[in-house]
Amino acid sequence: MKDEFYPYRKCIKFIKIIVFVRNKVGMWRLSVVRHKARSDKSHLEEFKFKRREQERVLRQARRDKQLVSKRLMQEDDEEDDDDGAMDTAADVLSKEQVTELFRRVQHSGEERVNHLRTLRKALRSPDTQLIFIKLENSMQALVGLLSGSNAHCQLEAAHCLFLLSHSPNPATGLACLPATPYLLTYLCGQSDKFTALCLYTLGNLCAESEAVREKLLAQGIVPALTSCLQRHNLAVVEAAGFTLSQLLQTKDAAANIVPPVLASGLTLHLLAGLQPAPDYGMGAAIECAWCLHYLVCSTADSETLSALGAVSKCSSLLITLGGAVASGNTEEGVELLVWPLLRALGNLLSGCRSEGLQGQLRDSRLLPALCVLAQAFLKPHPALARESLWVLNNLTAGPSVFCSAVLFLNLVPALIQLLPFSKGINCMVLQVLGNVAYLGKEYCTQLSRAGLLPALCATLKMADPEVVTLSLEVLAMMLTHSSEVAEEFTKLMGLPLLEAIQYNSQGEMRLRASYILDHYLTAHSQLKVDTPAL
């Protein structure tokens, strides 16, 4: 009764599969459409400047807790006149022109679609957007076309609404609100492109205000997104993930949005989006991973998420990505996926009881993967390196098997290599090493065998008081457990270092250094007599 033409549709799908030849297999690549400026060398400086400016604005927004972004979609079917359209967007239509255009759009007939298309191009300009929404009846007409029975007009109207939703002016976004029940209704439709368009429009509108989000929740955005996340088309999954992430990252999310999302069973489909296969679109995985990160952050109930397999999903994908990074099978953009995965995993680890995790963390390769990620992203994204070490800390602060694995897999040299780097990286490494040393004699012996003492001698000389304090802590644990360590440390000319620290202005460091000299190194310290504690 519903669809007599299913076989025909199948046929079309089949044709599509044949036509689209896949990219190089096995490569993790994110297919984004680049800014024109990026490819154009002559504008590189200008582009860099713009980017820095953009970054500054974003950082300020984050401090003000106002960090929201809207997203633009590539206008695919306008390739031929794309340049022209971009230019015309620059010279804004006058109010009269917009009024005239709108009048034409209201006329039904063959030409209506073309007028709508012209309107859509004009609406790329924020000024035209403002003029348009202020015209009498304009939004009703647009919503009427969106819900109308002409498929062409419907698509063009949806594009117009999308452009309006992207406007930086809040008034424009609010004007789009009457369209939301229809946009949500169409999410259950079958046309992938149209669904994605509706999703991005909704995602942009979400960013507007709490009132908008409340309305969308009432209109059933959560179940609608749940069904979109289950679609086979990755562009739709990506769009749904984006919209959900827009909802989840808002200030009011923890109170209003996270509970219905968790109750809807949507998490399971988010996790399904985290496929450890390179040919599964990375764009979709990125959005799903960010949603997961926001969810984990805003709920105290890590156990439930973990029981759904969140920990094992994140860790297996991180292992795969670590392998891909190590063997060079990645391009720019993989960090966009690594970042949220690390965060979700790190916070899940800190929120779960260790018994619950045992079953999910069975693959020891997670530890080397974290080390590889820390090393590989050290230069381009030091903050990412630090976050992977943070996850390693949360692992090694848990069951002793992970500390044993650090030693068994010989990861200590890799960690030592990271000790010279600042921005919190060395502190995190010391924290991890401390976790290992804390477990006692056998662990400390192995640490010193792996060459930790010379490295500690270097960190003791650093200027950062936190690094020195942590180094002293680690050193003390090693000295407690083994007398050979004391000997070796003395041989490495460690004593003068500690004595120097005794004169430091920082009380924390002074105390620890004196204590170590007094309690662990008395036998070895000839100079001790001359240096009074404190």
Add this chain to the structure above:
Amino acid sequence: MLQPELLRLLIQTDSVDTDILAVPVLQVDTRPKESNLEKLSRVCGDDGIDETSSPLTFMPQQIRLNKDHEMFEDGDIHRHLYLQDVATTTPEVSETPTVSAFRCHIAGCSQLFDTLEGYEHHYSALHRHVCSGCRRSFPSDRLLDIHILEWHDSFFQIMAEKQSMYQCLVEGCDLKFKTSKERRNHLIKTHRYPPDFRFDRSKKTKSRTESKAPQKSEGSMEVSVATLPAVSGPDAGESMEFCASGETERDSQSGAGPVQEEQPKPRYSHKVPHTICFGQGSTRGFRGRRKRK
């Protein structure tokens, strides 16, 4: 600075057991731990004046970071630069193959297309969720199911008198109502839907001759789409012809007037002839020709 050894661990795993349980766990010996907690409090308390107390306070701890933690700043900025940096499209979408122009194969439609995508959208919008009884088209499965139930199921009216049968139109909401009016109130109140939601319809319309609705819906659509009187000309005529099944026309003439013009109307495909679903080739052909302009 990547170490080949790490690479080996990650990649050549066929021969190695990667199970964490294969790792020999060293004996844990945290003797000083018991006293550590005490020390901690003592040290914090008196600034370490007590010579015997240890200032060493290291304890392994898992760190939970909240969403706005400063450590997350760089990653958040990176994410938002990506979001604002234009566009997203999966590989398949970036290359739109052009095919030689073809017409919609559904009899009575015959719209022209030159891309599969355009056709796909057209098909989904107009031909996918079509009621075979009255040829109305719906945007989703759920709305079609509800339509069929409420419009064409003869048991429905009887059942509806006994129990709540009118399902909420919103995906994910399982509530049912005694009358369509109640449902509309629910849609407006709970789901904040507009009173003139197009895919809802009043009970009156339904309980009378079904065929009345399409006519009115057409009217209301024109009202909402275009307020100018000049509008209706070709389009309205066209759609009237398209929706033309015998009954509909008869009814429309018999004055299905704009009684409830501002009311929400069902959407339907006015391009598909009434009788097509019975698979009569001749009917298709005939209807199809008639539709073409």
